[in-house]
Amino acid sequence: MKLITRETDYAMRALVYMARPKNSLVSVAELIKELKFPRPFLRKILQTLKRRRVLKSHKGKRGGFLLARPPEKIFLVDLIGIFQGPIELDECLFKKKLCPDVNVCLLRKKLQKIEAEVVAQLRSISIGSLRDERN
Amino acid sequence: MKLITRETDYAMRALVYMARPKNSLVSVAELIKELKFPRPFLRKILQTLKRRRVLKSHKGKRGGFLLARPPEKIFLVDLIGIFQGPIELDECLFKKKLCPDVNVCLLRKKLQKIEAEVVAQLRSISIGSLRDERN
DNA sequence: GACAAATGATACTAATATGGTATCATTATA
DNA sequence: TATAATGATACCATATTAGTATCATTTGTC
Ligand code: FES
Ligand code: FES
Numbered sequence: 228m229k230l231i232t233r234e235t236d237y238a239m240r241a242l243v244y245m246a247r248p249k250n251s252l253v254s255v256a257e258l259i260k261e262l263k264f265p266r267p268f269l270r271k272i273l274q275t276l277k278r279r280r281v282l283k284s285h286k287g288k289r290g291g292f293l294l295a296r297p298p299e300k301i302f303l304v305d306l307i308g309i310f311q312g313p314i315e316l317d318e319c320l321f322k323k324k325l326c327p328d329v330n331v332c333l334l335r336k337k338l339q340k341i342e343a344e345v346v347a348q349l350r351s352i353s354i355g356s357l358r359d360e361r362n
Numbered sequence: 363m364k365l366i367t368r369e370t371d372y373a374m375r376a377l378v379y380m381a382r383p384k385n386s387l388v389s390v391a392e393l394i395k396e397l398k399f400p401r402p403f404l405r406k407i408l409q410t411l412k413r414r415r416v417l418k419s420h421k422g423k424r425g426g427f428l429l430a431r432p433p434e435k436i437f438l439v440d441l442i443g444i445f446q447g448p449i450e451l452d453e454c455l456f457k458k459k460l461c462p463d464v465n466v467c468l469l470r471k472k473l474q475k476i477e478a479e480v481v482a483q484l485r486s487i488s489i490g491s492l493r494d495e496r497n
Numbered sequence: 498g499a500c501a502a503a504t505g506a507t508a509c510t511a512a513t514a515t516g517g518t519a520t521c522a523t524t525a526t527a
Numbered sequence: 528t529a530t531a532a533t534g535a536t537a538c539c540a541t542a543t544t545a546g547t548a549t550c551a552t553t554t555g556t557c
Contacts (some may be wrong), residue, residue, distance in 0.1 A: 400547085401547095406546085406547095421553040422554025423554055424555060424556095
């Protein structure tokens with residue numbers, strides 16, 4: 228079972244790389260040179276991040292991407308939300324069918340608790356913190 | 363993102379249904395009558411549980427399945443292990459490639475912590491506890 | 498002993514999610 | 528105006544999940 232997919236992971240690492248004091252434009256060419264990700268896949272990922280306002284972009288020659296906000300304010304949980312959908316560990320697989328009572332269901336309550344903890348932990352991980360502790 | 367798949371969920375509910383004081387044989391016919399799961403799918407699931415020693419079975423006419431141990435000793439985390447493989451939220455997606463140093467990686471440490479918490483919570487959920495709090 | 502009702506074993510199929518490519522349009526700069 | 532970049536979008540490949548189908552084996556009942 229995976230908590231983060233490859234897409235999320237690529238996104239995260241690209242963002243860590245881009246989290247420079249200067250916050251200048253970084254092109255896909257530069258990123259893949261450094262990170263060795265498949266180019267078109269990374270392109271798609273960055274375009275998604277742009278659409279979701281995590282990155283800004285500049286088109287045309289000498290264009291590229293840059294962070295839309297400080298790396299301390301970009302959290303892993305945001306990236307998971309973008310690439311894997313919202314975390315809903317407690318979602319009931321039975322919905323309308325045989326589900327006894329969603330509000331009373333013990334299993335659901337337990338899973339909700341787990342989810343809350345996971346999200347809290349994930350919120351403590353920012354691109355900034357990951358960059359700072361890179362070795 | 364799902365913590366438990368449908369297979370795990372079906373297994374869990376079937377086990378809760380079977381967790382009766384008497385622990386007598388229950389046939390697939392009875393289970394699907396009560397739980398409305400797809401018959402061949404449930405059959406496969408129960409056979410897996412048998413193989414993994416969560417259930418015992420009795421073949422032939424009037425046969426069926428019964429719990430191999432008390433419901434208080436069957437945990438959700440066991441079922442996840444059987445149907446979804448071991449929980450490895452912290453698995454590195456880069457392995458040999460660009461992975462800097464598995465032992466130092468901050469992300470990995472954080473994910474390990476999350477995983478430990480999730481597993482601990484999951485261990486507190488047994489078939490017995492789920493049955494007792496059913497409404 | 499024959500039949501029926503159950504599980505055992507196993508192979509196959511369908512649907513969905515994930516990982517990744519390919520192509521062409523648009524824009525900015527030199 | 529050529530070039531180097533992103534924008535948009537459609538497509539393809541692989542893995543996982545969900546489910547079916549079939550036949551063999553066992554066992555209780557008449
Ligand atoms: S069965 Fe639906 S919330 Fe528990
Ligand atoms: S990159 Fe491999 S453990 Fe962090």
